[in-house]
Amino acid sequence: MPQDVTVAYLGPPASYSHQAALGAFDTEEHTFIPQTTIGDIFTSVQTGATTYGVVPFENSTNGNVVFTLDLFRDRSSGYHVVGETYLTVHHSLVSSASDLTGLTRLYSHPQAFGQCEHWLNSTLKGIERIDVSSTSRAAQLVRDEPGSAAIASAAAAEVNGLKVLARNIEDTPDNTTRFFVLQAAEMRSPMSEEGGKGDKTFVAFSVDHAQPGALADGLKVFKNFGLNLTSIASRPDRKTRWNYVFFVEFEGHEDTQNVKDALEELGTFCAEMRVLGSYVDRQKLAKKPAAAS
Structure with missing residues (x-):
């Protein structure tokens, strides 16, 4: 398969969407391209800029990703859902700081905040929360901002040279996000071997x-x-x-x-x-x- 078979995901690299995309597609046969927003993923598929797009759809703890639902509502053509993939999500608190003392700002995607409410309310109650486009973007932002931390993956911490101050802070240990795979409108997923039962x-x-x-x-x-x-x-x-x-x-x-x-x-x-x-x-x-x- 040629290297121009591309997959759009919500970036930057090391986001949960990136991890889901890597799990859904062969890394040697596909090129993975980060996008700034979920809307950009839809656009990349609709315009043919990428072959596939991977978008978060729902989380077992925090429910549907409303940004994605709104795009399904507003974008009436140019794409088709051709697959799904699941990712077990373990959140970490990451920062350039050495401990929780003195933290004043917390960055993450709104879905991540919703998946960690119990821990946040018991450990970091009262700290300002700032919504950003993805958890990996949150990790990027706190890299050079003293007094800040992010909810992101341990992989994002490693990529950005951050310390992991707390691991597995999600409300439920089986916290899982389901992603949809998008492809251009003219492409449709064939029926499974079970005559559609699967x-x-x-x-x-x-x-x-x-x-x-x-x-x-x-x-x-x-x-x-x-x-x-x-x-x-x-x-x-x-x-x-x-x-x-x-x-x-x-x-x-x-x-x-x-x-x-x-x-x-x-x-x-x-x-x-x-x-x-x-x-x-x-x-x-x-x-x-x-x-x-």
């Missing part, structure tokens, strides 16, 4: 809020067609106050007949609907027994 599909839709029970009727479609929901979230649609876009993930591939039929019926209850992609269920794949040799 796949998931991600859709976005809105309903007529003036129609009583429209959302309930739409969600009932999945039950009627035997499609198990694995995730549901919502964001304001930014067109009408108190109207929402719903994001639903379910088991099955968009190319199977029962999913096609279900989506056709779902469309009758929707003001708008978009299929954002189908991809292999990595959790289900990980649980499959290894083939006998």
Whole structure:
């Protein structure tokens, strides 16, 4: 495979997004390109500047990454979700200081703050928190700023020559982030070997809020067609106050007949609907027994 097969991730290097991208793609066959924001990752895929993009979607402790959901809502074309990957996230408090004494500012991504609330409230309560674009960017910023610290990975500390003042400060030891893999709109993930049973599909839709029970009727479609929901979230649609876009993930591939039929019926209850992609269920794949040799 040529070296121009590129993967965009939320940088700088050593971010959790970088680690997720390295875990999802062969490092010898792909070139990894850092982006400043999650929006830049979408743009790089939509414009063809990169072949793939890896974006954080949800965390087991702190829920959905709203920045990503908003981009799925606002960017209506030019990409397709073709995969998912999971990363166990262990946060560290990193700094150029030798201990916690005298720390006045704390930098990190908002998701990282949310994943470390218990530790922060018990150990660094009252210290100013400053949101930045990524945890690795936070580590960069504190490198030359006395009195500051960052929540980042131990890898980011090593890259930036920082000390690790505390390890594993996340609220839950199994703290895991799920990432989506994006590719250009004309590319779609093929069905798994199990005829779609090992796949998931991600859709976005809105309903007529003036129609009583429209959302309930739409969600009932999945039950009627035997499609198990694995995730549901919502964001304001930014067109009408108190109207929402719903994001639903379910088991099955968009190319199977029962999913096609279900989506056709779902469309009758929707003001708008978009299929954002189908991809292999990595959790289900990980649980499959290894083939006998």
